[in-house]
Amino acid sequence: xxxxxxxxxxxxxxxxxxDDPRTTLLDLLREHLDLTGAKKGCDRGQCGACTVIxxxxxxxxxxxxxxxxxxxxxxxxxxLAVGDKLHPVQAAFIEHDxxxxxxxxxxxxxxxxxxxxxxxxxTDPERIREAMSGNLCRCGAYAGITQAVLDAQARMKRQAAAxxxx
Amino acid sequence: xxxxxxxxxxTVPEAVAAAGQAGTAILAGGTNLLDLMKGNxxxxxxxxxxxxxxxxxxxxxxADGGARIGALVRNSDLARHAKFxxxxxxxxxxxxxxASAQLRNAATVAGNLMQxxxxxxxxxxASACNKRSPDAGCDALGGDTRLQAVxxxxxxxxxxxxxxxxxxxxxxxxxxxxxxxxGRREVPFDAFHLLPGTTPHxxxxxxxxxxxxxxxxxxxxSRFAVHSRYLKIRExxxxxxxxxxxxxxxRLEGTRIVEAxxxxxxxxxxxxxxxxxxxxxxxxxxGQAAFAEAAGLALADARPSGDNGFKIELACRLVIRALQAxxxxxxxxxxxLPASLVNLA
Numbered sequence: 001x002x003x004x005x006x007x008x009x010x011x012x013x014x015x016x017x018x019d020d021p022r023t024t025l026l027d028l029l030r031e032h033l034d035l036t037g038a039k040k041g042c043d044r045g046q047c048g049a050c051t052v053i054x055x056x057x058x059x060x061x062x063x064x065x066x067x068x069x070x071x072x073x074x075x076x077x078x079x080l081a082v083g084d085k086l087h088p089v090q091a092a093f094i095e096h097d098x099x100x101x102x103x104x105x106x107x108x109x110x111x112x113x114x115x116x117x118x119x120x121x122x123t124d125p126e127r128i129r130e131a132m133s134g135n136l137c138r139c140g141a142y143a144g145i146t147q148a149v150l151d152a153q154a155r156m157k158r159q160a161a162a163x164x165x166x
Numbered sequence: 167x168x169x170x171x172x173x174x175x176x177t178v179p180e181a182v183a184a185a186g187q188a189g190t191a192i193l194a195g196g197t198n199l200l201d202l203m204k205g206n207x208x209x210x211x212x213x214x215x216x217x218x219x220x221x222x223x224x225x226x227x228x229a230d231g232g233a234r235i236g237a238l239v240r241n242s243d244l245a246r247h248a249k250f251x252x253x254x255x256x257x258x259x260x261x262x263x264x265a266s267a268q269l270r271n272a273a274t275v276a277g278n279l280m281q282x283x284x285x286x287x288x289x290x291x292a293s294a295c296n297k298r299s300p301d302a303g304c305d306a307l308g309g310d311t312r313l314q315a316v317x318x319x320x321x322x323x324x325x326x327x328x329x330x331x332x333x334x335x336x337x338x339x340x341x342x343x344x345x346x347x348x349g350r351r352e353v354p355f356d357a358f359h360l361l362p363g364t365t366p367h368x369x370x371x372x373x374x375x376x377x378x379x380x381x382x383x384x385x386x387x388s389r390f391a392v393h394s395r396y397l398k399i400r401e402x403x404x405x406x407x408x409x410x411x412x413x414x415x416x417r418l419e420g421t422r423i424v425e426a427x428x429x430x431x432x433x434x435x436x437x438x439x440x441x442x443x444x445x446x447x448x449x450x451x452x453g454q455a456a457f458a459e460a461a462g463l464a465l466a467d468a469r470p471s472g473d474n475g476f477k478i479e480l481a482c483r484l485v486i487r488a489l490q491a492x493x494x495x496x497x498x499x500x501x502x503l504p505a506s507l508v509n510l511a
Binding site: 003020021022024043044045048051057058059060062063064065067068111114115118120124126127129130131132133134135 | 167169170171172174193196197200201204205213215217242265266267268269271272403404405502503504
């Protein structure tokens with residue numbers, strides 16, 4: 001079977017040939033495409049640092065075989081901001097001091113974006129914590145992360161409402 | 167991870183033909199398979215990607231209340247399917263209590279049935295494991311046994327089945343639809359996973375070349391919808407396997423139990439349906455006396471496989487809590503922490 005795949009990554013079409021079928025989506029992003037935002041923490045699906053959005057939903061890219069993604073649409077942390085304008089989730093993470101070392105942050109942010117894309121936005125902090133439980137933060141910035149997600153949801157809701165009014 | 171060839175099946179017959187070849191592993195969500203391959207626990211020489219197979223991603227609810235779930239339906243899609251979750255709330259609750267959002271988005275329902283035990287000795291290629299290599303011995307015996315089985319284990323294997331989803335599937339009598347070289351066949355859920363006996367490397371009823379194409383829930387299973395719960399005790403609030411878990415369903419007339427369904431997770435190498443307890447509950451008043459008796463019957467044959475006698479008492483108490491919660495009624499909205507005891511009265 002051919003090892004060439006076609007992917008839409010952060011809005012750009014990429015035609016890729018994989019020299020090794022073992023390549024995970026995470027390795028493809030980091031080693032082949034120089035998109036190093038997604039992190040290799042545990043590499044076993046336990047920490048969430050590698051979280052990206054695959055066809056509209058968040059997955060652990062470390063447990064996703066790149067060849068099986070042929071034809072898919074991938075969104076990474078590098079595809080969130082528009083020029084210098086941060087995505088509301090990115091802005092809220094800064095505002096709420098939702099990180100310390102920052103290693104888990106791209107995964108946390110993509111997980112929060114995925115949570116909203118999947119339609120699970122909620123004002124109950126308990127539900128947000130549960131929905132974000134696949135992302136570990138060893139600095140323990142969870143309180144800020146929860147607040148950032150709640151705030152980003154509210155901002156995006158306001159923006160959407162303003163957009164509809166205009 | 168060892169090198170392998172990657173092939174993609176376009177049709178079910180093509181997948182069946184390819185699946186029977188030696189050294190082949192089937193890839194769907196990949197959440198367990200890739201993990202096992204990275205740890206060199208399994209070393210397939212060929213990966214058969216079945217994610218593109220047509221017609222296996224549908225959820226159908228029939229007019230009589232039964233359901234058919236395609237093998238490739240993602241766990242999150244099934245859990246959030248409003249009609250399905252309404253008819254089978256304990257199954258949705260079990261799904262939402264398992265793994266993380268990322269994993270549920272990738273993992274398929276058939277893959278959930280096929281996932282391997284999380285016994286640490288199975289996961290460690292340096293340890294002896296009869297499941298990984300037949301007749302190698304079992305280093306779990308006399309080792310770290312805290313989370314191992316208390317029901318149905320043998321001297322050859324004391325591991326547990328890790329699934330949440332499979333526990334209510336056992337309780338509500340799901341049917342596994344299989345396709346293979348000899349054609350289609352169906353296996354009742356209770357006969358799908360095998361107890362270890364002397365052959366712990368044989369884990370399911372699947373024969374070489376066979377694959378799961380779907381799951382069915384009989385219409386009668388939806389009659390428990392208003393009194394169904396799945397409860398799970400784990401070592402952290404979220405994103406952890408069950409120490410013990412229980413799925414309970416009741417059909418009530420007033421306060422009298424007409425029919426009960428009960429299964430346990432985390433206690434054996436298969437989801438453990440408690441048929442004797444179900445029978446004893448029928449006709450009884452829903453309450454502490456009947457629930458305690460049912461719990462005793464459910465764990466009557468339990469014995470520690472090491473330093474895990476606590477799981478027997480814990481499972482007894484959890485059965486009582488699950489039956490109490492089911493009797494109280496299915497929550498109108500899934501709880502903030504699915505399957506958690508935190509929000510129980």
